[in-house]
Amino acid sequence: MVPYRNEKIQNAIAYFAEQHRARVKKPLYQTFLFKYLAFFDFFSLKETGRPSLDLVYSAMQRGPVPIEIYRDKAETLKYRFTKDEWGEFVVEKGKANLDYFSPYEVALMDRLIEIFASQWVTSSMASDSSHESIKAWRRTWDNKKNAIIDYALEFDGDLLSKKKDQLSYQEEVYLTYRALKDIEC
Numbered sequence: 001m002v003p004y005r006n007e008k009i010q011n012a013i014a015y016f017a018e019q020h021r022a023r024v025k026k027p028l029y030q031t032f033l034f035k036y037l038a039f040f041d042f043f044s045l046k047e048t049g050r051p052s053l054d055l056v057y058s059a060m061q062r063g064p065v066p067i068e069i070y071r072d073k074a075e076t077l078k079y080r081f082t083k084d085e086w087g088e089f090v091v092e093k094g095k096a097n098l099d100y101f102s103p104y105e106v107a108l109m110d111r112l113i114e115i116f117a118s119q120w121v122t123s124s125m126a127s128d129s130s131h132e133s134i135k136a137w138r139r140t141w142d143n144k145k146n147a148i149i150d151y152a153l154e155f156d157g158d159l160l161s162k163k164k165d166q167l168s169y170q171e172e173v174y175l176t177y178r179a180l181k182d183i184e185c
Helices: 005-024 030-048 067-071 103-116 123-133 135-143 169-184
Strands: 057-060 063-066 079-084 087-092
Touching: 005 030, 005 067, 005 079, 005 087, 005 103, 030 063, 030 067, 030 087, 030 103, 030 123, 030 169, 057 067, 057 135, 063 067, 063 123, 063 135, 123 135
Parallel strands: none
Antiparallel strands: 057 063, 079 087
16 A cells, blocks of 8 residues: 555664664664654554554563564565674665655654764664554553554544544544545555
8 A cells, every 4th residue: 555665664764763773872772763664654644644653563571563574574675684792783775766756754763863862872772763653553552462453543532433523634544544445455
């Protein structure tokens, strides 16, 4: 459903890795990457009704984890994973191509970098923030740990039982997005 989805994912990861390293002077470790991606998708969902990358997340203990990235750490055209004594981190391969993103999405990625790319922000702090900020993670975690997160849980109430005049703009957009995605499958 997301146009150029693989390219967007690769370029988002490369951008977060590049910008995080430039600000913090340390590589972007896996946990932080997962937080950036989750915030990118779920903040976009809350603000526009559509997740920017539409990754599939699992409700794991430290927050939402994009299982596609977690399970498959193969090298791509834009990044690769490597390890050191502190864990796995991302190395970008060249500059990210921001042409795959809308101005809103670029601004959102920059806002996330501004918030989290700091020497004093730890991965535990970012995880705690995801627990507080992402309702869908909390609702899934409370119901069934490690289950796949349904984006609809980010909204209040049962979207399918709401009347049209009760839906927010973002909820209407999400329901349309989801219906179109279901048709594709």
